[in-house]
Amino acid sequence: xxxxxxxxxxxxxxxxxxxxxxxxxxxNQTSFPVRVVIVSGKxxxxxxxSPGESSTAEVGDGAWxxxxxxxxxxxxxxxxxxxxLNELIANSQNMTGQELLDTIQALKEIATQxxxxxxxxxxxxxxxxxxxxxxxxxxxxxxxSAAPDGxxxxxxx
Amino acid sequence: xxxxxxxxxxxxxxxLLLLGIIVTGLVVLIVVxxxxxxxxxxxxxxxxxxxxxxxxxxxxxxxxxxxxxxxYPAQAYAPRSGGSGCLKWLACxxxxxxxxxxxxGAGGYFAYTSGILTLDNLMELAGMGPAYIExxxxxxxxxxxxxxxxxxxxxxxxxxxxxxxxSFDIKVxxxxxxxxxxxxxxxxxxxxxxxxxxxxxxxxxQIQFVPLPDQIVVNDVKDPxxxxxxxxxxxxxxxx
Numbered sequence: 001x002x003x004x005x006x007x008x009x010x011x012x013x014x015x016x017x018x019x020x021x022x023x024x025x026x027x028n029q030t031s032f033p034v035r036v037v038i039v040s041g042k043x044x045x046x047x048x049x050s051p052g053e054s055s056t057a058e059v060g061d062g063a064w065x066x067x068x069x070x071x072x073x074x075x076x077x078x079x080x081x082x083x084x085l086n087e088l089i090a091n092s093q094n095m096t097g098q099e100l101l102d103t104i105q106a107l108k109e110i111a112t113q114x115x116x117x118x119x120x121x122x123x124x125x126x127x128x129x130x131x132x133x134x135x136x137x138x139x140x141x142x143x144x145s146a147a148p149d150g151x152x153x154x155x156x157x
Numbered sequence: 158x159x160x161x162x163x164x165x166x167x168x169x170x171x172x173l174l175l176l177g178i179i180v181t182g183l184v185v186l187i188v189v190x191x192x193x194x195x196x197x198x199x200x201x202x203x204x205x206x207x208x209x210x211x212x213x214x215x216x217x218x219x220x221x222x223x224x225x226x227x228x229y230p231a232q233a234y235a236p237r238s239g240g241s242g243c244l245k246w247l248a249c250x251x252x253x254x255x256x257x258x259x260x261x262g263a264g265g266y267f268a269y270t271s272g273i274l275t276l277d278n279l280m281e282l283a284g285m286g287p288a289y290i291e292x293x294x295x296x297x298x299x300x301x302x303x304x305x306x307x308x309x310x311x312x313x314x315x316x317x318x319x320x321x322x323x324s325f326d327i328k329v330x331x332x333x334x335x336x337x338x339x340x341x342x343x344x345x346x347x348x349x350x351x352x353x354x355x356x357x358x359x360x361x362x363q364i365q366f367v368p369l370p371d372q373i374v375v376n377d378v379k380d381p382x383x384x385x386x387x388x389x390x391x392x393x394x395x396x397x
Contacts, residue, residue: 035325042289042329042363043289043329043331044291044327044329045326045327045328045329046325046326046327047323047326048323048324048325048326055323057328058328058330058331060331074325075325078295078325081295082295082369082370085295085367085369085374086369086370086371089369089372089374089385089388089389091385092385092386092388092389092392093385093386093392094385095384095385095388099385100382100383100384100385100388103374103385103388104376104381104382107365107367107374107376107378108378110293110327110367111291114327
């Protein structure tokens with residue numbers, strides 16, 4: 001009972017926050033899963049809107065960029081990274097200095113890899129778009145669709 | 158964001174005022190230095206004592222004798238009147254100040270309207286930026302994350318955030334106020350089944366959490382941990 005009350009409370013608070021915080025919604029109009037990277041200043045999110053659904057990212061004031069990347073590529077990378085981290089962390093109490101450095105480096109590389117995916121997607125025409133949060137426009141929207149040849153396209157509003 | 162607008166404008170106005178004061182100060186400094194320079198180095202060499210004849214009856218001549226050469230005393234260099242030069246400098250300074258304010262104002266307005274300049278940018282430049290909490294969900298199922306501020310004044314509301322992250326989603330959350338926070342990780346129903354971290358956040362901190370299938374990794378991006386046990390939420394000194 002208490003747990004349900006807490007979940008309800010958090011949901012209400014989340015709705016209030018979403019109402020006040022600048023946000024960008026990613027709408028997946030394709031029939032398959034996609035990953036959308038939304039970057040706004042230091043805020044960087046990877047969303048996975050299901051086909052026909054949308055996900056929302058919190059952004060800051062100012063310019064934001066949305067890049068769509070193939071879901072399979074991201075998951076493949078993330079699983080490999082997870083296996084590596086698992087291996088390093090397995091014996092965290094007795095880690096050597098080198099293992100510690102490797103772990104910290106692996107953690108840092110997640111952001112680097114995200115940027116690499118974005119960079120690669122920018123080479124694909126239409127896979128990336130941008131917008132801005134201003135006093136007049138407090139939210140943004142990116143619509144993901146697929147071209148007839150299967151190329152992912154992002155359109156920002 | 159509406160709350161930020163007037164604050165940002167106030168900051169920009171304050172910045173312009175400060176710039177105006179600085180430019181005016183520079184102009185006054187330049188004028189003073191220029192005047193001192195002019196007094197220290199005359200534009201033409203001082204007049205040397207030169208032979209000549211005294212004016213009639215001066216100095217008194219005790220004897221009527223043939224006129225003797227008279228040496229006029231060397232004249233001290235008299236500076237030219239500086240009134241018009243000073244005004245010129247001041248006028249130039251004023252024009253420079255107005256131009257600078259106009260350029261900065263127009264640039265600031267363009268940067269703000271185009272979204273390049275934000276309150277967060279300015280706060281970060283001043284070392285008062287927000288803290289960031291990054292959550293990389295490397296589990297195979299969705300999770301929930303709740304962040305609640307713990308040290309809250311009696312008449313204030315705590316800062317809270319609640320997120321649902323799908324498998325392999327990444328979320329970076331901004332925490333605008335320094336203090337103690339409780340971060341709960343749970344399955345999609347909510348709660349803290351996966352783990353809890355109570356940590357102290359300061360402006361500019363970047364804390365990274367990576368929930369893995371067996372444990373949750375935590376790291377301070379700017380000041381990485383120094384022992385293996387600090388990398389795991391259940392044993393980390395960051396979470397105490």
